[in-house]
Amino acid sequence: MSDSLKRHHCLEPFSEDSATIGSSASAEPAIRVTFDGHREFYNLRGDPADAAFTDAVKSFTGQSIPDKANTLSYRECTTCWLGPDEWLVVYPSFEAGRFEKFSTELDSTDATAVDVSHGYIVLCLSGDSALDLLAKGCTLDLHLSSFNVGDCVQTGIARTAAIIANIAEGDHYEVIVRRTFAEYLAIWMRHAGAEFGIGFD
Amino acid sequence: MLLIKCPWCGNRAESEFNYGGEAGIARPANPDTLTDAEWADYLFMRKNPKGLHQEQWNHAQGCRRWFNAERDTVTYRFTRTWRIGEAPSSTRDVDS
Amino acid sequence: MKKYSAFGLLRNALSYNEKWPEAWRSPEPKRKYDVVIVGGGGHGLATAYYLAKEHGVQNIAVLEKGWIGGGNTGRNTTIVRSNYLWTEAALLYEKSLKLWEDLSQDLNYNVMFSQRGVYNLAHSLQDVRDIERRVSANRLNGIDAEFVAPEQLKKNIPGLRVTANSRYPVLGASLQRRGGVARHDAVAWGYARAADQRGVDIIQQCEVTGIRREGGKVIGVDTTRGAIAADKVGVVVAGHASVLADMAGIRLPIESHPLQAFVSEPLKPVLDTVVMSNGVHGYISQSDKGELVIGAGIDSYNGYGQRGSFHTIEHTMQAIIELFPAFSRVRMLRQWGGIVDTCPDACPIISKTPVSGLYFNCGWGTGGFKATPGSGWAFAHTIAEDRSHELNAAFDLQRFTSGALIDEHGAAGVAH
Numbered sequence: 001m002s003d004s005l006k007r008h009h010c011l012e013p014f015s016e017d018s019a020t021i022g023s024s025a026s027a028e029p030a031i032r033v034t035f036d037g038h039r040e041f042y043n044l045r046g047d048p049a050d051a052a053f054t055d056a057v058k059s060f061t062g063q064s065i066p067d068k069a070n071t072l073s074y075r076e077c078t079t080c081w082l083g084p085d086e087w088l089v090v091y092p093s094f095e096a097g098r099f100e101k102f103s104t105e106l107d108s109t110d111a112t113a114v115d116v117s118h119g120y121i122v123l124c125l126s127g128d129s130a131l132d133l134l135a136k137g138c139t140l141d142l143h144l145s146s147f148n149v150g151d152c153v154q155t156g157i158a159r160t161a162a163i164i165a166n167i168a169e170g171d172h173y174e175v176i177v178r179r180t181f182a183e184y185l186a187i188w189m190r191h192a193g194a195e196f197g198i199g200f201d
Numbered sequence: 202m203l204l205i206k207c208p209w210c211g212n213r214a215e216s217e218f219n220y221g222g223e224a225g226i227a228r229p230a231n232p233d234t235l236t237d238a239e240w241a242d243y244l245f246m247r248k249n250p251k252g253l254h255q256e257q258w259n260h261a262q263g264c265r266r267w268f269n270a271e272r273d274t275v276t277y278r279f280t281r282t283w284r285i286g287e288a289p290s291s292t293r294d295v296d297s
Numbered sequence: 298m299k300k301y302s303a304f305g306l307l308r309n310a311l312s313y314n315e316k317w318p319e320a321w322r323s324p325e326p327k328r329k330y331d332v333v334i335v336g337g338g339g340h341g342l343a344t345a346y347y348l349a350k351e352h353g354v355q356n357i358a359v360l361e362k363g364w365i366g367g368g369n370t371g372r373n374t375t376i377v378r379s380n381y382l383w384t385e386a387a388l389l390y391e392k393s394l395k396l397w398e399d400l401s402q403d404l405n406y407n408v409m410f411s412q413r414g415v416y417n418l419a420h421s422l423q424d425v426r427d428i429e430r431r432v433s434a435n436r437l438n439g440i441d442a443e444f445v446a447p448e449q450l451k452k453n454i455p456g457l458r459v460t461a462n463s464r465y466p467v468l469g470a471s472l473q474r475r476g477g478v479a480r481h482d483a484v485a486w487g488y489a490r491a492a493d494q495r496g497v498d499i500i501q502q503c504e505v506t507g508i509r510r511e512g513g514k515v516i517g518v519d520t521t522r523g524a525i526a527a528d529k530v531g532v533v534v535a536g537h538a539s540v541l542a543d544m545a546g547i548r549l550p551i552e553s554h555p556l557q558a559f560v561s562e563p564l565k566p567v568l569d570t571v572v573m574s575n576g577v578h579g580y581i582s583q584s585d586k587g588e589l590v591i592g593a594g595i596d597s598y599n600g601y602g603q604r605g606s607f608h609t610i611e612h613t614m615q616a617i618i619e620l621f622p623a624f625s626r627v628r629m630l631r632q633w634g635g636i637v638d639t640c641p642d643a644c645p646i647i648s649k650t651p652v653s654g655l656y657f658n659c660g661w662g663t664g665g666f667k668a669t670p671g672s673g674w675a676f677a678h679t680i681a682e683d684r685s686h687e688l689n690a691a692f693d694l695q696r697f698t699s700g701a702l703i704d705e706h707g708a709a710g711v712a713h
Contacts (some may be wrong), residue, residue, distance in 0.1 A: 069209050069264070084209060104208040139202070139214035152209075156262040197267055202607050218598035222552070239661050241698040245550035245641050249539035251601045274553070275601045 046111030221257030337361025343673020366485025393671025404486030415476030534637025563587030579616030
């Protein structure tokens with residue numbers, strides 16, 4: 001029943017209210033932010049040395065879990081490294097029954113998966129100044145020499161715990177945050193991004 | 202801001218971490234057999250050295266793992282960090 | 298030693314203030330003292346003063362590794378109050394407050410004690426309940442305390458943002474009118490002068506490097522200026538308590554942390570009281586010079602460095618601006634840190650130790666300045682009589698074994 005309802009996310013009113021802000025308000029802004037609240041997130045815990053676990057994940061997601069810290073693997077879904085025995089699997093859209101199937105797949109292993117889809121939202125940033133904006137609220141070195149496609153980092157942005165995923169060439173970044181912090185972070189981005197020019201879709 | 206090397210994530214800013222106090226305090230196996238003074242020692246007494254201190258940190262805004270660190274309490278410089286359950290490296294990353 | 302007076306001020310003014318005598322001597326250490334106090338901060342100097350004055354001890358030295366009042370005595374935010382929750386703590390701090398009220402006369406030295414009131418803000422319903430409870434507990438102990446409603450707070454403290462819809466709404470406050478501030482350096486100097494007048498040797502630039510013991514009894518100390526024999530040794534060194542305890546083979550439940558404070562550029566009078574907030578972690582008053590005096594919370598890690606991390610400063614500034622938005626444009630002049638000796642129950646230790654003749658006074662954490670007179674008074678009694686006074690009996694080191702802790706984390710306030 002609930003599967004047939006349209007899923008809303010907390011930032012829909014925000015994007016409707018927000019025009020482009022900043023110095024280049026008339027032109028295309030240097031940063032574009034879109035909200036994606038319709039993805040599926042599974043928190044995955046398991047032993048990467050356990051072949052039964054890694055094989056089960058690979059057969060379901062079609063890709064190996066990343067074993068290197070602060071990296072991700074990306075095909076049909078994104079799997080972010082969160083810790084030595086913890087990952088976040090992100091599917092781009094909701095599909096009824098998928099989590100149950102995934103969970104069943106892991107039944108014969110010592111691993112667990114938890115559907116945390118309702119807990120997260122993604123702020124997709126693009127544009128020349130996207131990294132400059134993130135750098136204003138984040139202590140990490142986001143320069144190309146240390147942050148490339150295939151990297152993902154857990155850090156704080158303007159005090160908010162967030163995951164920054166670098167999944168595509170060309171100044172495109174995904175910021176995964178808790179839903180309850182998303183509005184605060186979006187407001188922060190609106191303020192912090194004004195100097196570059198920022199637009200919300 | 203201190204620069205702390207998480208044994209999993211590498212160098213990160215202090216603001217991503219929580220401090221967890223002195224490292225290596227083992228909970229007594231049989232608390233019932235301890236005297237009150239021994240229990241008090243376990244519970245409350247701390248080395249609090251002026252100089253190198255072995256302590257616990259948690260990478261709260263990162264991989265959320267606890268790890269061990271050795272830090273100089275005067276210069277605040279971290280001399281080495283290592284994963285829980287492992288032994289520290291025999292050499293220090295930097296001198297204190 | 299000449300008594301300070303208005304007449305003396307005038308006479309010295311006429312001689313261009315060039316003939317003031319030194320306020321205390323700088324004697325060479327003797328080979329032996331009856332009592333050696335380690336630590337020349339306010340607490341140590343007060344201890345020596347009350348030992349001489351109240352207990353007639355003649356032969357006392359205060360050993361200070363740096364200069365007197367150069368540690369936490371000169372680094373705190375000078376707040377004085379006694380509104381602690383539990384009877385044991387309330388009575389000890391109240392003893393101190395009573396001594397503060399007559400201190401300038403007693404020492405013949407103006408410590409500029411100003412009873413301008415201390416507010417502790419409530420930001421949630423639970424804060425309100427806690428504060429109402431503490432106000433009632435204070436009154437039962439004969440300590441002045443009142444609850445101030447938001448409407449009245451707006452009138453009393455015009456700069457304070459009292460709105461119901463802010464992130465940390467101000468829902469009321471406790472007020473201790475007899476609380477206030479004192480000039481911290483003057484407290485050290487006043488006690489030093491008064492103790493010196495009673496024959497106490499104040500020896501600066503003299504660091505204790507060892508505690509000599511024989512048969513479980515203390516017999517003296519090693520210092521950077523040679524060995525000094527003593528019948529009794531009282532250690533009151535704040536952040537370095539664990540270091541001195543280690544010299545005597547004693548373990549303490551103390552952890553030393555950096556605690557930071559700041560002052561702004563001087564302003565015209567804008568704040569005539571002291572405002573503290575546990576909720577947003579900050580406390581603020583205005584000095585007689587006009588500087589805003591702001592205190593932070595402790596840095597989380599153990600540290601002996603007399604400095605802390607920048608994000609702690611940032612956090613404190615955010616707290617102050619949350620409370621007083623108008624101060625967002627004030628520039629900070631100076632920032633510094635002290636080393637505070639925190640105790641698991643946020644209460645001090647004024648105690649005998651397993652070593653006979655060795656006494657420790659430590660664990661004041663972030664709140665030692667207010668206790669300076671009472672701490673010295675009780676510690677002097679403990680040393681002179683070789684037993685605690687009833688005011689500090691509960692603050693024995695033994696409480697960590699017996700479990701009779703005195704949890705003052707709520708009233709100790711902002712920092713730990």
